[in-house]
Amino acid sequence: MVEVVIRKGRERSLQRFHPWVFSGSIASVADGVTDGDVVRVVGYKQQFLGMGHYQSGSISLKMLTFDDEAIDEAWFSKRIASAAAMRASMGLPSEHTNGFRLVHGEGDGLPGLIIDVYNNVAVVQPHSPGMEASLPHIEQALHKIDLGLEAIVHKPTGSRHTEVLSGKTSDRVLIRENGLSFHVDPIRGQKTGFFLDQRNNRHLLRSLCQDQGVLNVFSYTGGFSMAALAGGARSVISVDSSAKVLELAEENAALNEGADRHRVLKTDAVPYLENLSEKYGVIVLDPPAFAKHKSARHNALQAYSRINQAALQCIESGGYLLTFSCSQVVDRGLFQDAVTAAAIRAGRTVQVLQHLRQPEDHPVSLFHPEGEYLKGLLLRVQ
Ligand code: SAH
Numbered sequence: 001m002v003e004v005v006i007r008k009g010r011e012r013s014l015q016r017f018h019p020w021v022f023s024g025s026i027a028s029v030a031d032g033v034t035d036g037d038v039v040r041v042v043g044y045k046q047q048f049l050g051m052g053h054y055q056s057g058s059i060s061l062k063m064l065t066f067d068d069e070a071i072d073e074a075w076f077s078k079r080i081a082s083a084a085a086m087r088a089s090m091g092l093p094s095e096h097t098n099g100f101r102l103v104h105g106e107g108d109g110l111p112g113l114i115i116d117v118y119n120n121v122a123v124v125q126p127h128s129p130g131m132e133a134s135l136p137h138i139e140q141a142l143h144k145i146d147l148g149l150e151a152i153v154h155k156p157t158g159s160r161h162t163e164v165l166s167g168k169t170s171d172r173v174l175i176r177e178n179g180l181s182f183h184v185d186p187i188r189g190q191k192t193g194f195f196l197d198q199r200n201n202r203h204l205l206r207s208l209c210q211d212q213g214v215l216n217v218f219s220y221t222g223g224f225s226m227a228a229l230a231g232g233a234r235s236v237i238s239v240d241s242s243a244k245v246l247e248l249a250e251e252n253a254a255l256n257e258g259a260d261r262h263r264v265l266k267t268d269a270v271p272y273l274e275n276l277s278e279k280y281g282v283i284v285l286d287p288p289a290f291a292k293h294k295s296a297r298h299n300a301l302q303a304y305s306r307i308n309q310a311a312l313q314c315i316e317s318g319g320y321l322l323t324f325s326c327s328q329v330v331d332r333g334l335f336q337d338a339v340t341a342a343a344i345r346a347g348r349t350v351q352v353l354q355h356l357r358q359p360e361d362h363p364v365s366l367f368h369p370e371g372e373y374l375k376g377l378l379l380r381v382q
Contacts, residue, residue: 001040002030004054004061008044014063017367019111021052021061029054036129038064038071053112053130062111062128076134077141080115083108084145090360093117093147099175099184100361101196102147107363107371113138116192118173118184120150123192124165127157139165153186155193162187174255178203180226181255183248190220190245197374198223198286200359201322204378205284206231208320212281215239217269217311222249222262224284224322229258233282238264239272270303273310281319283311289327297329301338304330308342312350315381324356324376332375339377354378 006014010025021041033039033054041049041061051071052061064071083103087093092100102122103115112128115138122142126132135154142152143166151167171185177199186193202224209231216224219238228236236258238249246264253259265272269287285307291300308323315321325335332355343350356376358364364371 002033002037004029004033004039004041004052005046006041006043006049011043011047011049014041014049014066017066017365019063019106019365019368020059021063023056023058023060026060036133038130053128053133055129062130064109064111064130071134073137073140076110076137077144079103079109080138080141081145083110084147086363087361092361095176096179097177097199099177099182099194099196100199102361104362105371106365106368109365114192115142116194116196117147117149118175118186118193120148121153121167121169121173121186122147122149122151123153123155123186125155125157125192132156135165155186172251177223178206178227180230182221182223182226182252183255184221185248188244189248195220195223195286197326197358197362198324201324201356201376202227204354204356205282205322208282209233212319213279214282214284215280215314216284217273217307218285218287219249219264220245220286222252222264224286225249225262226252226256228282228284229253229256229261233258233261236262238262239267239269240264241266241268270307273307273314276310276314279314279316279319281316283315283319283321285311285321285323286326287324290325291327291329294329297327297334300327300330301334304335304338305342305345308339309346312343312346312348312381315348317382319381321350321379321381322356322376323379324374326374328370328373330375332372335375336377339379349382351380351382352377353380 005027007027039054050066052063112131114125151169152165155162171187172183184193206227209228214228214233214236217239219240225236225238253262358374
């Protein structure tokens with residue numbers, strides 16, 4: 001087994017079970033190790049620290065285990081079965097909800113691996129060369145669990161094409177979420193096809209919308225919009241810059257009740273918000289990650305502040321704003337500061353009613369707080 005040696009003193013984060021090792025902490029890498037290999041990780045005195053996936057780049061190791069065990073198909077089966085058991089105990093899947101995240105990377109002890117389940121289709125998205133190389137094991141492990149899967153799809157990140165590993169699927173997979181129906185496109189959709197991480201927040205929105213005019217900005221295929229319609233909204237507008245996702249939002253409205261109260265608007269949301277003059281009872285702001293790296297954080301905070309200011313200015317007295325950031329490098333404190341600055345500039349008095357986050361099928365390892373990426377606020381605007 002090939003070894004990677006950690007520099008003296010740098011083994012401490014591994015002893016605290018942090019799953020990443022940065023390139024600066026590596027003393028040496030055995031000859032012949034290539035991206036995606038499983039390696040044995042040892043300290044400067046050759047003491048065993050764990051097993052990890054090696055990759056060149058800023059993060060050099062993603063740790064798979066801190067025990068001395070083989071990383072084989074049985075190991076993947078055990079971890080994936082454990083992830084499925086946790087979801088089952090949380091009522092996922094159920095009659096009302098059959099779209100859920102089965103594996104959430106570090107949060108499930110499988111760094112670099114995302115698996116979302118859409119009804120009877122599993123979409124596997126590796127985020128590391130190691131998980132890419134482990135696809136055959138992952139596929140076998142999925143065949144063994146009892147989720148009624150009929151297809152397994154590999155959806156690589158970036159511009160590479162989706163491939164169906166087994167079974168058959170289409171670009172319209174029907175799922176249920178809290179009793180609402182959605183078409184998910186696992187082939188060409190963004191991410192794995194649907195933003196499952198907003199399930200609980202969409203459910204919350206539903207309780208706030210009776211007779212309200214609702215503006216859903218960065219709507220994607222209308223997840224929040226369908227919840228608002230089900231909650232009795234008077235009118236709902238889904239705003240997104242992609243015509244393709246808005247087509248699906250319209251199809252989704254037709255699958256549920258209230259399509260006549262829904263319309264879509266294809267436009268760049270930032271200037272749109274800044275020029276908005278109508279008022280709304282409820283606005284949802286769920287932008288894409290404005291900062292993917294620390295270097296972009298400052299600009300991202302300004303962008304969050306700008307769109308939140310614009311939205312706050314357009315909320316009726318007593319109305320609600322649900323506002324989110326999914327940028328991993330913007331933590332909850334920074335995000336709240338940006339929204340506070342926005343409220344001051346908008347001249348509105350604002351109450352925080354709830355702190356919002358990702359749901360239980362997107363767990364965070366206590367040893368990897370970076371996994372808590374989705375932050376949101378439910379605000380009441382006076
Ligand atoms: N709230 C959605 C997920 C939003 S994902 C849900 O619950 O499903 C972010 C969306 O923002 C994507 O659909 C993307 O097409 C859209 N987007 C990105 N940049 C945009 C821009 N400048 N203006 C409008 N929409 C944009």
